[in-house]
Amino acid sequence: xxxxxxxxxxxxxxxxxxxxxxxxxxxxxxxxxxxxxxxxxxxxxxxxxxxxxxxxxxxxxxxxxxxxxxxxxxxxxxxxxxxxxxxxxxxxxxxxxxxxxxxxxxxxxxx
Amino acid sequence: xxxxxxxxxxxxxxxxxxxxxxxxxxxxxxxxxxxxxxxxxxxxxxxxxxxxxxxxxxxxxxxxxxxxxxxxxxxxxxxxxxxxxxxxxxxxxxxxxxxxxxxxxxxxxxxxxx
Numbered sequence: 001x002x003x004x005x006x007x008x009x010x011x012x013x014x015x016x017x018x019x020x021x022x023x024x025x026x027x028x029x030x031x032x033x034x035x036x037x038x039x040x041x042x043x044x045x046x047x048x049x050x051x052x053x054x055x056x057x058x059x060x061x062x063x064x065x066x067x068x069x070x071x072x073x074x075x076x077x078x079x080x081x082x083x084x085x086x087x088x089x090x091x092x093x094x095x096x097x098x099x100x101x102x103x104x105x106x107x108x109x110x111x
Numbered sequence: 112x113x114x115x116x117x118x119x120x121x122x123x124x125x126x127x128x129x130x131x132x133x134x135x136x137x138x139x140x141x142x143x144x145x146x147x148x149x150x151x152x153x154x155x156x157x158x159x160x161x162x163x164x165x166x167x168x169x170x171x172x173x174x175x176x177x178x179x180x181x182x183x184x185x186x187x188x189x190x191x192x193x194x195x196x197x198x199x200x201x202x203x204x205x206x207x208x209x210x211x212x213x214x215x216x217x218x219x220x221x222x223x224x225x
Contacts, residue, residue: 004153034213043201043216044154088153090214098167099144099203099214101153 003027004091006102014110019076021105023089026070032092033065035074038104039085048074079109113138115204115217123223124192132187132220136204142166143185144214145177146201154201160185161207189222197224 006023013019021035032051036044050056050063050072062075072091076083089102116135124130136143142161146154156169160179179185183204189196199221203214 006153043219045216046213049213098156098159100156101146103153 002102003093003100004089004102006087006089006105008103009105010108011105012108012110013079015079015081017079017109019079019083019107019109021074021076021087021089021107023072023074023102024070025072025089025091027091027093028067028070030091030093033063033072034090034092034099035061035063035072036088036090036101037085038088044088044101076107079107081109081111084108115202115215117200117202117217117220119220120218121221121223123225125225126192126194128192128224129188129190130192130222132189132200132202132222133184134187134202134204134217135184136202137215140204140206140215141183142205142207143179143183144203144205145185145187146203147171147196148199148201148219150198157187192224194224197222 003026035048037047038044048063050065053065056063060077064073086104086106088104090099092099115137118133144159145157148154157171158165159167163179174190176188199219201219202217205214
């Protein structure tokens with residue numbers, strides 16, 4: 001079992017729709033979870049972090065965490081073409097600053 | 112405030128050669144992590160340096176080695192290059208002791224092995 005798994009996509013949504021990205025992780029001890037956005041040819045940039053069960057909202061982005069199910073998700077409301085990128089789920093394993101990434105989900109938002 | 116800087120941006124090598132990549136962390140950061148990202152894949156953890164020592168290591172062979180200097184900058188060395196080593200190498204810095212703190216990435220070094 002991979003440490004961090006994401007639905008591989010690609011995912012395509014129309015402009016204005018909600019994009020839903022999912023991620024599961026294997027290590028129950030993990031406490032810190034992150035979503036990074038990576039545009040083609042660029043390095044990953046942090047867009048959300050979440051540490052507690054439940055929802056965390058930041059603008060059009062909502063991260064959801066369920067530690068019992070070892071599941072993290074990212075919702076993007078009112079999707080824009082500029083949101084088209086690869087979204088990487090990252091988990092800090094055992095809080096050792098050892099960040100592991102999923103393979104990423106490529107999102108395309110069509111005008 | 113300078114972010115994470117990496118050099119060089121691009122590099123072309125042939126099989127069997129050795130390569131050294133360099134990274135300067137974001138100001139105030141003391142921990143450097145290195146990742147390998149193959150095309151279409153997520154970043155794969157190579158290792159992490161803190162206080163000039165390798166603190167964590169991913170599933171990479173001994174051909175991959177590193178170093179951290181007193182000013183927190185770091186080098187990644189790869190010996191006996193293979194075609195499969197062609198990838199984007201990312202350096203990320205963070206501040207230790209904050210448990211689950213955020214990584215800040217450099218722009219990466221694109222390595223091509225011919």
